[in-house]
Amino acid sequence: MSAQTLYDKLWxxxxxxxxxxxxxxxxxxxxxxxxxxxxxxxxxxxxxxxxVWRSDSVLAVPDHNVPTTGLPKEHSGAQxxxxxxxxYQRWFRSIEDPVSRLQVETLDKNCAEFGITExxxxxxxxxxVHVIGPEQGATLPGMTVVCGDSHTxxxxxxxxxxxxxxTSEVEHxxxxxxxxxxxxxxxxxxxxxxxxxxxxxxxxxxxLIGQIGTAGGTGYAIEFAGSAIRSLSMxxxxxxxxxxxxxxxxAGMVAVDDTTISxxxxxxxxxKAELWDKAVAYWRTLHSDAGAKFDSVVELDAxxxxxxxxxxxxxxxxxxxxxxxxxxAAEADPVKRDAIVKALxxxxxxxxxxxxxxAVDKVFIGSCTNSRIxxxxxxxxxxxxxxxxxxxxxxxxVPGSGLVKAQAEKEGLDKIFRNAGFEWREPGCSxxxxxxxxxxxxxxxxxxxxxxxxxxxxxxxxxxxxxxPAMAAAAAVxxxxxxxxxxxxxxx
Amino acid sequence: xxxxTRLDGxxxxxxxxxxxxxxxxxxxxxxxxxxxxxxPNLFDEWRYLDHGEPGMDNSRRALNPDFVLxxxxxxxxxxxxxxxxxxxxxxxxxxxxxxxxxxxRAVIAPSFADIFYNNCFKNGILPIVLDAAAVDQLFRETAAxxxxxxxxxxxxxxxxxxxxxxxxxxxxxxxxxCLLNGLDDIGLTLRHVDKIKAYEEKRRKSEPWxxxxxxxxx
Ligand code: SF4
Numbered sequence: 001m002s003a004q005t006l007y008d009k010l011w012x013x014x015x016x017x018x019x020x021x022x023x024x025x026x027x028x029x030x031x032x033x034x035x036x037x038x039x040x041x042x043x044x045x046x047x048x049x050x051x052v053w054r055s056d057s058v059l060a061v062p063d064h065n066v067p068t069t070g071l072p073k074e075h076s077g078a079q080x081x082x083x084x085x086x087x088y089q090r091w092f093r094s095i096e097d098p099v100s101r102l103q104v105e106t107l108d109k110n111c112a113e114f115g116i117t118e119x120x121x122x123x124x125x126x127x128x129v130h131v132i133g134p135e136q137g138a139t140l141p142g143m144t145v146v147c148g149d150s151h152t153x154x155x156x157x158x159x160x161x162x163x164x165x166x167t168s169e170v171e172h173x174x175x176x177x178x179x180x181x182x183x184x185x186x187x188x189x190x191x192x193x194x195x196x197x198x199x200x201x202x203x204x205x206x207x208l209i210g211q212i213g214t215a216g217g218t219g220y221a222i223e224f225a226g227s228a229i230r231s232l233s234m235x236x237x238x239x240x241x242x243x244x245x246x247x248x249x250x251a252g253m254v255a256v257d258d259t260t261i262s263x264x265x266x267x268x269x270x271x272k273a274e275l276w277d278k279a280v281a282y283w284r285t286l287h288s289d290a291g292a293k294f295d296s297v298v299e300l301d302a303x304x305x306x307x308x309x310x311x312x313x314x315x316x317x318x319x320x321x322x323x324x325x326x327x328x329a330a331e332a333d334p335v336k337r338d339a340i341v342k343a344l345x346x347x348x349x350x351x352x353x354x355x356x357x358x359a360v361d362k363v364f365i366g367s368c369t370n371s372r373i374x375x376x377x378x379x380x381x382x383x384x385x386x387x388x389x390x391x392x393x394x395x396x397x398v399p400g401s402g403l404v405k406a407q408a409e410k411e412g413l414d415k416i417f418r419n420a421g422f423e424w425r426e427p428g429c430s431x432x433x434x435x436x437x438x439x440x441x442x443x444x445x446x447x448x449x450x451x452x453x454x455x456x457x458x459x460x461x462x463x464x465x466x467x468x469p470a471m472a473a474a475a476a477v478x479x480x481x482x483x484x485x486x487x488x489x490x491x492x
Numbered sequence: 493x494x495x496x497t498r499l500d501g502x503x504x505x506x507x508x509x510x511x512x513x514x515x516x517x518x519x520x521x522x523x524x525x526x527x528x529x530x531x532p533n534l535f536d537e538w539r540y541l542d543h544g545e546p547g548m549d550n551s552r553r554a555l556n557p558d559f560v561l562x563x564x565x566x567x568x569x570x571x572x573x574x575x576x577x578x579x580x581x582x583x584x585x586x587x588x589x590x591x592x593x594x595x596x597r598a599v600i601a602p603s604f605a606d607i608f609y610n611n612c613f614k615n616g617i618l619p620i621v622l623d624a625a626a627v628d629q630l631f632r633e634t635a636a637x638x639x640x641x642x643x644x645x646x647x648x649x650x651x652x653x654x655x656x657x658x659x660x661x662x663x664x665x666x667x668x669x670c671l672l673n674g675l676d677d678i679g680l681t682l683r684h685v686d687k688i689k690a691y692e693e694k695r696r697k698s699e700p701w702x703x704x705x706x707x708x709x710x
Contacts, residue, residue: 016691017684023666025684027691029702037584039525050678053688056705065523099523099546106525117706138706142699150583150607164607166585167527168614168677176681178688182664184606214510215577218606248580250606271701279701314510314580335509335575342508433519454514454581460543 003289006255007186007221010161010286014144016178025178029143030160033060033116033170034129035107036435037148041171042110052114053177059138060111060118063128064435065100067091068398068425071122088122100436114174127401127427130154130368134238135401137267141256141283146173151368151451153244156253157237158260159286161221163250184250185295187220188288191228193302198485200378201236202370202449202468204228204300205243206308210318212298217249220296223288224254228302234263235372242369246315246451255287309355309481310453310466312343317453319355321471321483327351346455347463348443355481359391360465362446363476364458365422366398367432370449370469373407379449379473380413382484388421389479396423396438398430422476434459447475494616495674499597499644501570503634504561511574512581513608517590520545530586531593535561565638573630574601579608579619588615598644600651602627613667614677618646620661646672 004012017025038060045052052058072087095101104121111118119126125136130151133139139155145162146152148170155162165179173179191204209216222244229237237254244252254260261280264270271279306320317340319326328340328351344351349358365371365379376399388395397417399405405427408414414424431438432450440446440462449472450457453464467475474484521533523546532550537543539562541554555562561569572591578601579587588611591599597617602624604612612619622630633653634640643652646668651659670677681688696703 017687019666021665023664025681025688027688027695036522040527040585043525043527048678056703059706097523103523103525117708119708123708140701143702148583148585150581152583164583166583166588166607166611166614168585168611172677172681175678176688177692178681178684180666180677180681214580215603215605218577218603248577248605269704269706271704275701275704279699282699314512339509433514435519435522452512452514452581454512456518456537457514460518460537 003291003293005186005288005292005294006159006223006253006286007161008292010142010144011183013142014161022182024181024183026144026181028146028173028177028179029057030133030138030145031058031173032129032133032145032147032152033058034064034147034149035062035103036064037167038110038170039103039106040167041148041174042114044171045174050175052116052174055115057177058116059133060107060116061126061129061132062104062107062121064429064433065095065103066121066428067095067436068428068430068438070094071426084122088120091122096437124402124406127404128368128371128429130242131371131400131404134158134234135267135403137264137270140264140270140279141260141286146179150245151242153250153252154238154242154368156241156244156251157234159253159256159283161251161253164245184221185219187217187222187249187296187298188294189222189224189298189300190226191224191300191302192226193228194231195228195302195305196485198470198488199305199307200468200470201232201239203305203308204302205240205246206310206315206318206466207305208298208300209243209247209315210308211300212247214246214314214316215248217244217247220249221251221253222247222249224252225288229254230257233374234259235374238372239369243451256283307468307471307484309471311347311349311355312340313346313453313455314343315451315453315466317343321355321481323355325349325351325353325355356483357480358465359445359480360447360475361393361444362440363392363395363472364398364431364446364448364450365396365469365472366400366430367450368400369451371398371400371404373404375449375469376404376408376413379469380416382470382473382487383420383422383477384416386420386477388476391479392476394423395421395476396425396431398425399427401427420477431458433457447472447481493674493676496597496616496618496646496671498646499570500641501597502566502568503571503573503630503640503642504566504569505573505631505634506560507575507631509575510577510580513579513584513587514581516579516587517584518544522584522586527589528593530590531595534590534594535559568595570595570597571642571644572596572599573627573634574599576601576603578604580605583607585611585615588612588617592617600627600630613671616671616674618644618671620644620651622651622659622661626659
C-alpha cells in the first residue's frame, strides 16, 4: 500500500459504505452534545419515532448557557448524590434568562429520555464540552469525534478525526451512528524550530491564520507537524487544533507520540489493563507515513513567531504585538481595503496605531481555546503579585471545567488572580460568545483568550482582540497591550 | 425537506467578504429549541437599529435604512448574492434556518465555509459556487437593474440571467440527488443498517476499547 497520511488512516478505518461519487458513510465513535445545537435534533428523533443508535457513545454537558456565578456555597467537589441534586436544582433555578434555562432543562430531559450520560450543572466534571472530552479520556486516538459545534476540531490533537457538525447531522449521528461525508483534501502545516519564551500555541494558530487567511484551510483537513508541534504539550496541541476551524479547516490533527499517550493514561474513560496495551499498540500507528502525499503544504518558522494580537473582526486580521494597526490606503485589493475600513470603524481604531498603545476595558481568560490548567498557570505567572490596572473595568478568569477549577485552586492560582483583582468564576463558555450573562457592552474593548473576534461575538458592539492567556493577563495588569516577552525576560 | 428543482427568484446583494454565522443569526437567538421562526432575526444586528432579543415584536423595531435587505426593491428576494467565505464561523444550523425562514432558497458566492455549505443542503437551500468574475458580474447587474431575477436550475446545474446568459456550477452527485428529491438523509442511511452493524461488529473485535460504555458514575 502506498504511504498514507494520518487523515487517510483515520478516514479509511471509518468508512462503512461509499457511493460512486465518493460520498461516504463514516462511522462515528464519539458524539459530544451540548444544549444549544441539540434540542432540534432530539425533537426530530421523537417526531420520527427513532431511537438513539448507540447512546453509550454519547457524552453530554451544558456549557454555553450556564452562569459563571451563583454556584451554591455548599458545593464541595465530591458530595453524595442527594446533595448534588439539591445544589443542581438551586443553581439551575438561578439562571435568570428563562430561554437559557429552558435550553439547559431540555438537554437534561433529552439525556434522561434517551439514556445519555450527562454531566449536569453542579457536577464537578461539568465544563466546556471540548475541555471535558479529553479530560475524561472520552476522546481517544483513532476515534471519529463529532459535536454540534465547530470547535470540535480541538479533539484532533489526539490523532482523532474530530469535526463540527450541524444540527441535522447531530440528529443523523444520533439515529445512525454515521455521518454522510466526502473526504477533504489534506494539508500539512509544518512548524519547525523552537518557540521563544512567551510565545504559545495560540500565537502559532494566529500566525498561521494571518498567513493563510480564514478561508485558507477551507476544504482541507490539517495535520500539524514539525519539531515545534512535537514539543507542545497536549493542551497546546488542543489550542492549535481548536483554531483550525478559524483557518477554515473542518479538522485539525496531530500524530500520536509519547506526549499523547502519557496524557491519556489513567483518565476515567481511558482503556485499562490489557485493553490499554492493545490500544497503545494501535495508537502508535497513527501518524503519517514517510513519503505520504499532501494536497498542500504550509511551512512556518517557529522562531519567527511573536505574540499575536488581532486588530479586526476576523481572526486573520492579526499582527505581532510589536506591530501596528494596518493602513487601508496601503492595501491594493479593493475588497480587502473595504474590509479593513469596515473593521477599523467597528473596532474604533485608527490606521497605524501601535498595538501596545491600545487600552482595554475588559479582559477575558477562558473558552475552549485557552481555559485549561496550563493556560491558567501561564496567566497566573504574569499576574502574580501585580494588580489589574485602574482603567480595566473587569478582568475575569473562567476555568474550562470544574476539574480545571479544582486543580487551579489546589495550586493557589485562584488566590493569585483574586489578589490581583481578577474575578474567579465557575466553568463554562461564558464571554466567549456571551450567551449567558457575561458580555461586553457596546464599544467596550476586550483582550480575550477566545477564538472569534467577529462583530458582536462577545456582546453587541463589543470589540474583541484575540491573544494568548499570558498576553491577556499582561494587558489586564498594564491596562493596554504589552509584549509579554519583555516582562518574562526582565522578570518584572 | 422540500425538494429543490428550479427557482426563478429575485436576487439580493450582500456585498461583504467573510460574512460569519454570528452576523447571519446572532447568538441570542440560538436559545430557541425550535427549527423555525428565525427569519425576522436574520442579520439582526445589521438590519435593525436597536439591539434584538428573542421574544421582541420585530415588526415594531426600527429598521436600519442603510441595510441592503431593507431596501424595498429587494423585498421577497430568494437568491442571495454573497462574497468569499460566506457562512464562516460556527456550525450553527440556525444560520441556514434563518435564511430559509426569511425566504432565501439559493446563495451564490465565490466560496463558502465548509460546515455552512454542508448545512445548507440539509435544509433545502442550494449554495452555488461561481467564479469571482461571474459573481462580480451578477453583483453589478443586480445593482443596475431593479427587479433583477435569476433562474437557478439544479437539474442542469445552471444559473441564468435575465439577459439569457448561463453559468454552470458544480455540485456533488449525491447531494444533488437528495436535494432534487427532497430526501431525508437519515432514511437514506438507514438503508445500510446491515453494513453499519457489520462494521460495528468488526471494530468491536479489533478495537474493543471504543465500545466501553460511558457512565455518569465516578
Ligand atoms: S468556549 Fe466558545 S468556542 Fe468554545 S464551545 Fe464554548 S462558545 Fe464555542
